[in-house]
Amino acid sequence: MTVGVIGLGVMGRGIAQVLAQSGIKVLLYDNNEEILDSGIDFIKRMIDKLCEKGKIDKDKAESSKSLIVKTTDLSDFSGCDLVIEAVVENLDIKKNIFYKLEEIVKEDCILATNTSSLSVTSIAAACKKPSRVAGFHFFNPVPLMKVVEVVRGIMTEDWVCDELKRIAQVIGHTPILTKDTPGFLVNHLGRAYGTEALTILSEGVADIEDIDVILRETCNFRMGPFELFDLTGIDVSHPATESIYHQFYEDPRYKPSYILQRRMEAKLLGRKTGQGFYKYDSSGKKIIKEKTTYIKSVDKSKIFKIWVGGDKSNVNMIKNFIFKIGGELDEGKKPSKKSICMLVPELGKDATTTSVELGVDPEKSVAIEAFNNALNKHIVLMKTVVTTDNTILNLMSLLQQNELNYSIINDSPGFINQRVLAMIINTACAIAQQNIASPHDIDKAVKLALGYPFGPLEWGNMFGVNNILQ
Known part of the structure; x- marks a missing residue:
């Protein structure tokens, strides 16, 4: 031959x-x-x-x-x-x-x-x-x-x-x-990861570093989306996204972000130029930006209690976690005025809505991510729109005393990992529904070409279709 x-x-x-x-x-x-x-x-x-x-x-x-x-x-x-x-x-x-x-x-x-x-x-x-x-x-x-x-x-x-x-x-x-559809299979499905991450960034839910670490640690992606943009080259990723968006006749699911466009204009293209979303040294190694931490010793005479409420299927798990790290639980049906409210939102819900539905003080409320065993990997706390600094600092102090890794994010309909995984799974479902590729090939291609730990339809089966829909 x-x-x-x-x-x-x-x-x-x-x-x-x-x-x-x-x-x-x-x-x-x-x-x-x-x-x-x-x-x-x-x-x-x-x-x-x-x-x-x-x-x-x-x-x-x-x-x-x-x-x-x-x-x-x-x-x-x-x-x-x-x-x-x-x-x-x-x-x-x-x-x-x-x-x-x-x-x-x-x-x-x-x-x-x-x-x-x-x-x-x-x-x-x-x-x-x-x-x-x-x-x-x-x-x-x-x-x-x-x-x-x-x-x-x-x-x-x-x-x-x-x-x-x-x-x-x-x-x-x-x-x-x-x-023969725009992006074929891999480049079509690959848009979901970065596009939703850019939307989350543009909404001010979290910063670049937190989005990357949350998705690496709680979902086992090899790289965060912004690390991946820098590796691939923003001058490669952005035109590809624009091309797929226009070929699908401006389907909003594939809408490009002005964030990538601005970096292209500034010639901040990623590792190849020494700076993209991150800065790199002459050897191409990422320069780690030291993050500000707030260490606060707890005044034992004014120890705070934590009241837990929300999604009943996960409340006991969160209570056990708080007990394990030395937090004192408020076991009342409603929180006392001095207690911090640890909320467990239903899938897809935000912290503020959950606090209103439970009838608790949103200023003293923080939501915690329980989806996909996140507690065992990286703690993610979500503020309401009015959560006080003191509430956050008290919780940060407790987590730091236990040497736990965590991220604090702003209010969002669904935590970061929920949003990104739902987008990936839904895009894969659309590809299967349109017979672009078989479900078996979709999962296989994504694991081989994109390095995802699971195929998107495997993830859908693991989490349950009703949960993803929710």
Whole structure:
């Protein structure tokens, strides 16, 4: 089998490498021979490094490198069984390449595009035989990200997708079959995490650091959304979000944020520029901003009690937690005037509404997050709109004496982790409902490509559909 690869950027090089390492002959094309030679040298160095690390033996390395052939003449692709285009994300350029390829390749050659954001159907429209055109979307870095989206255009025939799935498995990647919709599967679903986090930030619910730490610690995401923006590059994330938003005809679920736009204008693009949402040193390491803490020793003569009320299914758990950390409980049906009210809102509710519903003083009220075993990971307290500083300082003192990690956030309909998880799960449900991809593939793709600890539909089943709806 011979596979042609057009474009020797980061993606093209990675695709060529995994093909050659899998014993497939690769014909690499670029009209600039200097770029072509540089790209091939890079690929061969990567293969040599694998050999040096003992990941592959010397014979395998030499065999893989011998399968890489270069050309500056597209007509050399006449014998290819598959051609993968991996050039710049420009529809006109891609269409022109496919138009030229169709005059060169054999009748049963598959034409695939590695586009991440453009319509496969639009690219295929340049061809006389659009039925053999499909998306074959890899993720960066290709040798490490063992997943690839097989994108079916409107005219793509079944045999094309079947063959691409087979090739994906040969090179050690998991194929995910998806329809040709904006963002396909992964980039479509990936919008939910960052978009809701930006909404939370814009509402003043919490600062960047607290949003990141809450989602890392209470939901087990590998990175917080703002850390992820900085890693990916805001100049990559924001245009992708804008593209998906416009392709879905301004569906408000995908609405971009002015926050990213302002950072783009300021050229604060993330790690690559030394500053995005965070600052980075010359080695690319995040500079940790020391957070102000309020240590207050408790006056034993004026010890406060804590009254707990709200969601009955979690009240006893919160009482046990307070007892465990040395807090004194107010066991009355209603709180005494001197007690702090620890509220346990129902899912999706805010602290202020909960205090009004329970008939307690909102100035002395603070809500605590009980969802998804948050107490065992990172304590999150939510103020009402009028919670006094003294109320917060007393609770902070108690938590600090127990050396517990915590975040204080402002009032919000639902805590941060509830909001973000609900957005991710609902977006996944919409993708499944529209038959963009199967529920099994949705969960698999998200874990492999985005590194989520669970698939969104797995999460939905764990938490219960009624809870997510609520």
